[in-house]
Amino acid sequence: EIVLTQSPGTLSLSPGERATLSCRASQGLSSSYLAWYQQKPGQAPRLLIYGTSTRAAGIPDRISGSGSGTDFTLTISRLEPEDFAVYYCQQYSDSHWTFGQGTKVEIK
């Protein structure tokens, strides 16, 4: 099983600031099969990024993904009020898909 470790656990930032979230895999992901999701309280997760860097439909370009191998990053260039939420990475590189434990982005 591929284990995904997200850091930090919590990120305290102000609106307008830049958020950088990390996701590290226990082994290299083939074809950059990594996705990112946003989840707000009481809601289902929402797909943000797939294939490491491709934004899903309707996702603003202030949200971007990068990385390869075992190290991946989600960047929000300028935090808007609606961006404060929990973010999960997910790998689909092997047949047993796994999620990271999440990073909470909270208002400072």
Place this chain on the structure above:
Amino acid sequence: QVQLKESGPGLVKPSETLSLTCTVSGVPMDFYSWSWVRQSAGKGLEWIGRVYASGSTNYNPSLESRVTMSVDTSKNQFSLRMRSVTAADTAVYYCASHLSVGFFDYWGQGILVPVSS
């Protein structure tokens, strides 16, 4: 517009079988695969397994011995059965789609399933 909605009992007793159904609209089920994901209170996301339109399945190894998933494309539904549940199986259960390979592109709203006597 692709929509998914979970349905099932509001409460399951310990040692019994949890059964959930996901109804899909807005897309034909025939060409895609479908998953169940759960989330315990205050915890992260756990993938349970997926079922292809053909009926073949792939499960999380940690749950494989207790889980069965099936699909009925004529009814636009797929289902989850989890046997011998305990309080640790109390969670919000989501169904989700894979219109492309591997990532979860659409999600249901989720259904809370408490396991309690």
